[in-house]
Amino acid sequence: MKTQKHTSETGKxxxxxxxxxIFAGHSFGAPKKVSGEIVFSTSMVGYPESLTDPSYKGQILT
Incomplete structure (x- = not known):
């Protein structure tokens, strides 16, 4: 029986x-489907802190 690998295993x-x-890329973090507004940060430092900042709730930070 052929099984499909989860995105977290393949990284796709x-x-x-x-x-x-449609844009192909690599996944990281929780292996689940998400939707939200795509936003970006121009900050030169503090990206890891931005990932847990509550002000980005419901948004996809690039």
């Missing part, structure tokens, strides 16, 4: 935008 992920655009 896709980003599907509202307009239908």
């Amino acid at each position: 992920a896709v980003l599907v935008l509202e307009d239908g655009s």
Whole structure:
């Protein structure tokens, strides 16, 4: 029987935008489907702290 590997095992992920655009990439963190607003930070330092900052709740930080 052939089984499909979970994304956390393969490290593969896709980003599907509202307009239908699809981008392939690599996953990390919790192996689950998520949706949210994509945002970015221009800060030169503190990225790890940003990942746990409550102000980013419901957003996907790039």
